[in-house]
Amino acid sequence: MSFTKSNNYHKPYNSYWIYLLIILLCFTSCKSNDKEYSNNTYTTDKWEIDFLDEFNIFNPNNWQDQRIWVNNEKQCYVPDGKFGTREVSDGSLKIKVVNIEEQYTCDNLDKHGKQIPETPYVAGRITSKNRKEFIKGKWTAKLKILGGSQPSMFPAWWILGAQNNEPPVQEANENICWPLTGSGEIDIFEHHGDGEKKHYTTGAIKNLGKCDSGDWWSLRTGVETTLNEYHEYSVEWQGSDLVFRLDDKEVYRNIGQGDKYPEPMFAILNFAKISDTPMSGEWIMEVDWVKHEYRK
Template identity: 65%
Template sequence: MLIGIVTVQLSCKTESGKGAEVTVSTEIATADSTWEVDFFDDFNSFNEDHWQDQRIWVNNEFQCYVPEGEYGTREVSDGSLKLKVIRLEEELPCDNLDKHGEQHPDTRYVSSRIVTKNRREFVKGKWTARLKIHNNGQASMFPAWWLLGAKNNESPVQEADENICWPMTGSGEIDIFEHHGDHHKDRFTTGAIKSEGECDKGDWWSMRKDFPATLDEYHEYSVEWEGSDLVYRLDGEEIYRNEGQGDKYPEPMFAILNFAKITDSPMEGTWVMEVDWVKHETLK
């Protein structure tokens, strides 16, 4: 960030009546500040230096997250990433565990969830993904693009400081894009999860809001820290703001892309979230 130095001279009198001058300098961000890209993935391949699979059972989801794109659940082709929910012919055992160690029941649905956890983690800045949803609006469809604090204690735990429960500071959650197919066809939800100060207790509703978008067309979905606010943008235009919440998320955060199925209702075809690129930027 380009910095301007502002110098202020203050005059005052001492007890002896003599004058004194005090010079104060402070740094402020100037209008010349620019965003600098420090992470970019355009999915010409699946880069394991950027992403890893995360196989965890949450939100009473019906699908099983499988590794390495098994059953065709993760595909990189023609310059984009495709994450898919696929219905198998029969139920199979699922080895996904929830945060309390409970194993997922047998299921016929499989999908993919990838994260930049311990690959690319950043404090604040701006995260953006360009993505679209195929066959959107079906009941129980739940694709998402979101952030989680890097000290989160959910699997895979790979570093000693990954010991903070959701959604406490260090394990906070910011949802940039979620599509709830049960409720709307061409709408998505964005906003932060407010911590209620205890493990597993978060306010899902007061800081999130739905917005219209043609989900089967590419759009850019982003969140940025602007002073103490979180600003959400669709194709570069501000659509929502969590005022005063930016400083509630001071931790390094990693990005998540996943496609879940949240009820056992029938599904038509294969569900696909196609991602053109993901990037993080820092203000310089």
């Protein structure tokens, strides 16, 4: 911009316009930097939601109960919200462990057909298997543990390959054993109540090349969180990596592991009791919503 001097030109007026021009240039530069920073972060505007359950009802088109005995856990998974173990109310899902204070004969079997012993502990476990299954993308759940951590707690939010051969087996191609490709596991949120009280673990399970042989620890980390407050726990495929996020902030990355999960995957929400430490009453994992997204 140029100014032409005239007889009525006043220097203060020229200084005002120069000052205003500097302010405008600074403002434009600042806005440009903000935009560049936003473009360099993986925000929701780069994703399209293809599945969202806000738990206004329990929708059987999205979820089904799952009954299985694993990890030598101390609870029996029961269907249909029996004993209040699965509840949808006030816009959220509650998955519970309940002490019914009497021995319960359980029909849960392990992978080899062994039946779980009688137990006073019953619990909820739901899966989107054969309901909502997706290849890669981004899975997120907003959840909390009411009352925080207690010994023996083992709540989890995770995904599993759709060809997994564990119950319920409903399709012909569900014939691959854990954790081989087709039946791979990614743990988005697990809390071990017998460990640190204010953290969760997250990461993939390494496939060691044969049935029932997985490395639980080399691809996993612990992350501090406030369990009794809502947080968003997610995993996304970013190139060849798996990126784990807490409230959309990256907290861990499995470098080069994303391509090892090419199969469709389904989600699981469950609450287990992992040790013999006594409990009374009920434990509750409350889930506000679950969603899956794909990149635009």
